[in-house]
Amino acid sequence: MLSSLKEKFLLYRIRAKKDPDAFGEIYDIYARRIYRFIYFKVRSAEQAEDLTSEAFLKAWQYLKEKREVPNLQALLYSVARSVVIDHYRHCAHESGNVALDDAVAVEDPGLVSDQLIRDAENNFDAARVLDRLRGMKEEYREVIVMKHFDGLDTKEIAAALGKTPANVRVLLHRATKALAAALEEDEHELQASPENFRRNQG
Amino acid sequence: MNSKRLLKTFGAIKDERRGGTPHEAWLTRSRDIIMMQVRNTTDSRQAASPLTSAYHLFDIFFPLAAFQSFARAAAMFLLVVGAVVGGGLASAGVYKDALPGDRLYGTKLAVEKTQITLAPNEDYRTRLHADFADRRMEEAAALAEGAVARYRYLPDVLVAFDGEVRALDAGIDSLRTSDRAGAVELAKNVERRLAGYRVTMRKASSILPGSYRRSIDESRSLVDSVSIKAMAVIIEHHRAGDVEAPQTVVASNFEEHLNQAEAKINKASDREQVATQAAKAKTAIAEAKELVTEGKYEAALSKMAEVVELTKEVEMDEDASSVIPGSTRDPEAAPAPAGEGTAESP
Numbered sequence: 001m002l003s004s005l006k007e008k009f010l011l012y013r014i015r016a017k018k019d020p021d022a023f024g025e026i027y028d029i030y031a032r033r034i035y036r037f038i039y040f041k042v043r044s045a046e047q048a049e050d051l052t053s054e055a056f057l058k059a060w061q062y063l064k065e066k067r068e069v070p071n072l073q074a075l076l077y078s079v080a081r082s083v084v085i086d087h088y089r090h091c092a093h094e095s096g097n098v099a100l101d102d103a104v105a106v107e108d109p110g111l112v113s114d115q116l117i118r119d120a121e122n123n124f125d126a127a128r129v130l131d132r133l134r135g136m137k138e139e140y141r142e143v144i145v146m147k148h149f150d151g152l153d154t155k156e157i158a159a160a161l162g163k164t165p166a167n168v169r170v171l172l173h174r175a176t177k178a179l180a181a182a183l184e185e186d187e188h189e190l191q192a193s194p195e196n197f198r199r200n201q202g
Numbered sequence: 203m204n205s206k207r208l209l210k211t212f213g214a215i216k217d218e219r220r221g222g223t224p225h226e227a228w229l230t231r232s233r234d235i236i237m238m239q240v241r242n243t244t245d246s247r248q249a250a251s252p253l254t255s256a257y258h259l260f261d262i263f264f265p266l267a268a269f270q271s272f273a274r275a276a277a278m279f280l281l282v283v284g285a286v287v288g289g290g291l292a293s294a295g296v297y298k299d300a301l302p303g304d305r306l307y308g309t310k311l312a313v314e315k316t317q318i319t320l321a322p323n324e325d326y327r328t329r330l331h332a333d334f335a336d337r338r339m340e341e342a343a344a345l346a347e348g349a350v351a352r353y354r355y356l357p358d359v360l361v362a363f364d365g366e367v368r369a370l371d372a373g374i375d376s377l378r379t380s381d382r383a384g385a386v387e388l389a390k391n392v393e394r395r396l397a398g399y400r401v402t403m404r405k406a407s408s409i410l411p412g413s414y415r416r417s418i419d420e421s422r423s424l425v426d427s428v429s430i431k432a433m434a435v436i437i438e439h440h441r442a443g444d445v446e447a448p449q450t451v452v453a454s455n456f457e458e459h460l461n462q463a464e465a466k467i468n469k470a471s472d473r474e475q476v477a478t479q480a481a482k483a484k485t486a487i488a489e490a491k492e493l494v495t496e497g498k499y500e501a502a503l504s505k506m507a508e509v510v511e512l513t514k515e516v517e518m519d520e521d522a523s524s525v526i527p528g529s530t531r532d533p534e535a536a537p538a539p540a541g542e543g544t545a546e547s548p
Contacts, residue, residue: 020240027233035229036222045219052224053232060240126215129208148212149222180208 007072014063023060026072031056033150034080040134040145041084051087055080077160132182140175147172278320281313298337301344302355325384328373331366332395338363339399346406346414353410357417364424367396371428374435382439386446389435393455396429400462419514426510429459430503437499449497456494459506460487463513476519483512 013022034055039048059079062069069075133141142161146152154172158165215221297313300306314334321327342359345352370392377385400422407418433455439447464487470480486509493502 018244020237020244023240024233024237027236031229031233032224035224039222039224045224048222049224049228049232053236056232056236057239060236060243064243125207125211126218126220129211130215130220144212145222148209149216176205176208180205183208 011063011069011072023063026059026076027056030073030076033146034076036145036149037077037080037142038084040141041138042087047087051083052080055083058083071159073156073160074162078162128183128186129179132179132186135182136175136179139171140178143168143171144175144179274320277316281316281320301341301348301352302359303352324373324376325381328370328377328388331369331373332391335363335366335370335395335399338366339402342418343402343406346409353414356410356414360417360421364421367421367424367428371431374428374432378435383444383446385435386439386444389432389439390446390451393429393432393436396425396432397458397462399425400429404466419518422514426514430507430510433459433503433506437503440499452499453494456490456499456502456506460490460494460509463487463509466513467516470516476516479512479516479519483509483516486512 010022010026013019031052035048035052038051038055039045042048042051055076059076062075062079133144136144139161143157146157146160147154152160154165154168157163157172158168161168163171217223219225297306297310300310314330314337317330318327318334321330338359342356342363345356345359370388374385374388374392377388403418403422403425407415407422410418436447436455437452440449440452463483467480467483467487470476486505490502490505490509493499493505
């Protein structure tokens with residue numbers, strides 16, 4: 001997590017000194033996190049890459065226009081979210097039938113299904129978790145990814161998502177519970193009828 | 203899957219590509235492309251002037267919200283220091299007792315405005331409005347009992363008083379939705395204060411010439427309507443079983459209002475012009491009392507609103523019929539509002 005003071009200093013370098021390297025530092029710090037944030041909202045890694053680049057360029061435009069930035073991290077997540085929304089709007093416009101909720105589709109369902117059959121138990125768990133994670137409510141998915149994948153603490157997540165820490169704690173609790181319940185359901189289904197389960201997952 | 207296994211799975215996949223970790227090669231490539239575009243859109247020769255740099259430095263490290271918080275704290279500090287150290291104005295109560303026309307009256311209003319602005323929450327702000335309503339009423343009473351030359355300040359004081367009463371009214375509305383317990387407490391508090399204001403205004407009204415009495419009548423109408431609203435809140439809470447609004451409080455509030463009205467009506471003269479309305483008012487009072495006894499508070503409140511109107515009409519009729527042409531009570535012969543000598547009121 002970028003310290004608040006360093007963040008402010010980088011902003012100062014961009015605004016007053018017009019120093020592009022300051023933006024490079026911001027990219028180095030946040031690129032992985034923003035990529036992951038977008039990755040879990042789109043269909044493929046390639047889309048996530050394109051949209052991450054687009055998000056950073058938009059963030060640069062925003063910073064260049066000298067608009068007020070109370071929290072850089074929150075700005076980057078907000079720009080990333082709007083880039084994904086624009087992407088799905090564009091898709092819907094192109095195909096005429098893709099809803100925004102389709103952001104939760106699996107990257108390659110066939111591949112995941114194959115892994116279910118082939119891989120060892122850990123890998124099987126991972127695939128199921130990822131599958132279920134992608135199918136979760138957006139706000140649940142966001143807090144789980146930020147907490148357990150990016151390692152952010154509650155305060156940092158709250159600042160990034162524009163929520164209160166208490167709100168984030170509640171969301172995290174509910175999200176983890178919902179994910180665990182969904183996985184439990186899978187396990188029951190798997191025990192009852194392994195063939196059906198694989199077919200459904202496929 | 204239990205949470206321990208879930209967390210273990212998170213830990214295992216977070217560094218994998220499918221867990222959302224990007225390719226290092228893509229990161230580098232993307233960085234190069236982005237930085238190229240960033241450099242292409244930046245003219246570093248157009249670096250900001252020292253003044254603009256200072257502005258950015260201030261704006262980024264000390265944004266407006268932080269500045270406002272700081273200014274608020276500083277203003278509060280200065281206010282406290284000013285009040286305590288600055289000649290002991292506050293502690294000596296010099297400006298607190300200032301009346302319209304006094305040199306320090308402007309300071310008094312400025313301090314009140316500052317207090318309202320710096321109020322930390324709605325509840326505190328409403329309490330301030332209640333205190334300031336008291337002050338305006340005290341000022342109005344002092345002006346009515348003071349020199350005739352100062353009567354001219356009365357309309358403005360009453361307008362300010364109305365403003366404070368309206369703020370109390372808004373405070374009740376706001377608390378009704380946000381803090382039900384706070385709403386009944388405020389309603390009771392407001393109701394007590396309004397009863398006091400009614401007595402003061404009646405007294406002032408009996409002293410003042412007709413032109414100023416009209417200003418007082420307007421304030422009394424407002425006080426009556428807010429009072430009925432406060433009563434409605436108390437009844438609402440009583441019906442909901444709130445221990446803060448027991449039957450004794452509801453009944454005593456009604457009793458106080460109706461007894462006051464009854465006393466006024468009983469004092470009314472037997473002149474024909476007044477007697478008809480007084481009889482109607484007496485009937486309404488009796489009906490209201492009966493409804494209170496039966497516990498029909500909502501109907502009693504509606505009847506009480508009728509009593510208030512009728513009492514007001516009786517008082518107006520009484521005033522009109524008791525005017526002696528040419529006297530200072532005659533609105534037509536009232537002294538001109540501004541700069542008219544220093545004679546004391548009767």
